[in-house]
Amino acid sequence: MTEAVIPTAPPRERLSAESRRSTVGAFLGYFVDFYDIYLPTIALAPALAYFQPKDLGTVASTTIYYVTFVVTLIGRPVGAAFFGHLADSIGRKRTTVVAIGGFGVVTLLIGLLPGYGSWGWFAIVALILLRFVDGVFLGGEYTAAVPLAMERAPQSRRAEVSARIMLGYPFAFIAISALTTLMLFVAPTASGAYLSWGWRVPFFVGALLSVAVLLYFRRVEDDEPAAGGSPESPLRALFARGPNRRSLGQIFLLMTGMWLSLQTAVSMMPGLLTKVLKLPSTAVTVGTMTMFAVLAVVYLGVGRLAERIGRRAVLVLFAALTATVVPVVYWAMIANSDPDGGSVGTLVLAGVVVVIANAPWCILSAYLPERFPPEVRASGFGVGYTFAVLIPSCYSFFLLWLDALLPYKYTQIPLVVLGGLLALAGALMGPETKHADLTRGAS
Template sequence: MESTQSRATAISLAPAPVGSPTSNRSRRATRAAFFGFAVDYYDIYLPVVALAPAIHYFQPASISGSLETTLFYLTFACTLIGRPIGSALFGSLSDRIGRRRSTLIAVAGFTVATLLMAALPGHETWGYGGLIALMGLRLIGGVFMGGEYTSANPLALETCPPQKRGFVGALIAGAYPIGYIAISAVTLPLLQLLPSDGLDSAYVQWGWRIPFVIGGLLGVAFFWYFYRSVEESEVWEKAAATTNQTKAKTPLKQLFARENARRLLQVFTLMTGLWFAVQSIVTPVSGLLISSLGQDADAVTVALLVANIFLFAGYLLYGVLGQRFGRRRVLIITGIATATVAALTFYATLHTLGTGGGLAAATAMYTIGLVVAIGPYGVATVYLLEAFPTRVRASGYGVAYSFSLVIPSFYSFYMLWLEDLMPYEYTPIVLLTLGGLLTTVGALLGPETKDVELA
């Protein structure tokens, strides 16, 4: 596609024979994008899963519970703030110098940042300097993380046969729960083996560093695989060969011109809704369950691990449905379901735990809400990439995907403001409902894209 759907070519690309060079290239690019996204999300959720039981290491003992929770959320939010910056920088870089080279630069950057975080001293040694350094490295790492998926994901989808884009896009997006499962699988045994009670306990003093080191090593492995196995996108190479680089506008200037700008606004609205869903039903949950509702940290880790296994299956299901019935239609329906079904099941989860109910029943209800609200990401990844022409595809995808999370990333402050109107633990439900409504509106404003050619 060299413009939006209205100018898409009618040529149907036949699938490459199994075992052909094109088929092998597509599989390698898909594996790399999936693995890279999984490592990205593993690193993103390090504070939420691995550092949550040891957050006292970076904080003074005298602060209030609400301030402690807010600082914990800000540590996570620093990464989310850095990602839009990285997506804009690397999206433009990817459209100009190629998807492959941009991906390698980005992976090297967030790998170094993750390894540096593993070596940080805590509040006893550096005071608030340790927390500031942690947030600073999370911000820098977020910039490079934004560059990774902004470059690797367009490469994979541009290499993929059209009739498989729905499944491949869902598979790549499904790396999110896989990354979460991986960090949980690393952290849970550590919490079982190492004491995590009190500032002087083994996990609080040094055990939390192990998941960070593993995250850095995964980044090294991904860099090596991508460097050795993945070729540049032929779609990008052909587009670059036909563009006069001396006269062409920069990708970001093209992105904000006319029809591209209208599509950007539409998918930005859609993604803002999806990010509000994440920031309400995913990000604050471990902190709410452990700090506000008094649940055991180990049990919470297991519960969220189980929920994310089902979420991965939900991603694939949504991707297949989007390929068959249309991405736009699936996004409209799931947006409505998020504002209703997901909001009600999340309320039931919190109410059950708040009134002394069992964690198993609460986990089942939470899993339903999680799949309903977050599963649409299995459709959104490919929908965004189909929205823009090749010369601005990485820029458009990166900006729409990442800048849309800026407003939702301040969810911790919205929760504090809403605390004046309702119990603090129920405040995410308001944000979840808002997310569903914005997702529906964003999808209604846009066209169907599943038959658009990327070449």
């Protein structure tokens, strides 16, 4: 009588030394990218008066605040298209190095800018122009670095590698929040110190981080241009009638939904908690940093889950949760908020919203490159990931329109539902890609 044989899971493939270096490089690039994205909304926000006349009205001041953030988002698609073309044509590593060097220089220049007292209105114009150029280089960095890391990762562990790379997002948010909080303590706004020099420190740190990432990328091996022997432009091949354009359309729908739900459920959360629900800013800062620490752990779990059940299943699952569970929790958070009764309950519900809406993002660095063949992979990843942010970036106008139908503090909920539904439709339209061979193209 023979003993029953208990099946065991196949051993996990090990990451090669070059795969580890490419993964760490992509993670560091994402970290610096998101650190830089949050500079105007977190570090510069308390000192924006430095660039404005003292008698500027609230509406104009708030508009400038939003513009300094939005111009970066507008610059990213431009950079994704331009540097994606370069990454497919001349190589991923060389393109990454140029992009990192570019936004490092621009971030340093912003930190050196004089204020309204010296340059007048040109100070704010220079800030906005530099933030746009910064966005161009930022869009180029991940467009080149992420496909490089995915192409060197083992097929059975690409979603895990993607999750590790995307840890740069929560870590960057925690880092910029902690550094800004420290600077506000060292150089209080009441004394004028933060307004004159305190805000510059996070920008100088960002420039130094760019130099560090640039030096690290020298250790990453060069790659051969994926489209080097093709007479056709990668961008032209991406938009030509056929499978590439169909993949791009599906990715655009998916990412439009994911960006819309992210902007309304996550990006607006700190402002909603402090300005609308009137929670103490210190509690919100600590609570938000805690949410992103939890999110980092969830990312790793979702990456493993995507290796077991597939990318498509994970995207469908979280899109459905975003369209159904997140709006209910969002409503409960607002309806039951009582700043006099404590902030913990509200912050816990806010954390549930942030984690669910954010969780599937960790596998996009694997899923999107898996949808395109090598010769257009960087272009497809960059354009599909970045151009979809343009419509969701107008969410503030959508909220004003919805304000005529329901109380303003609830206007985010319909947009969260719409974002979840669009992401669900996009995920269902696409194939499962976990078995894609990135040396030959997407499945």
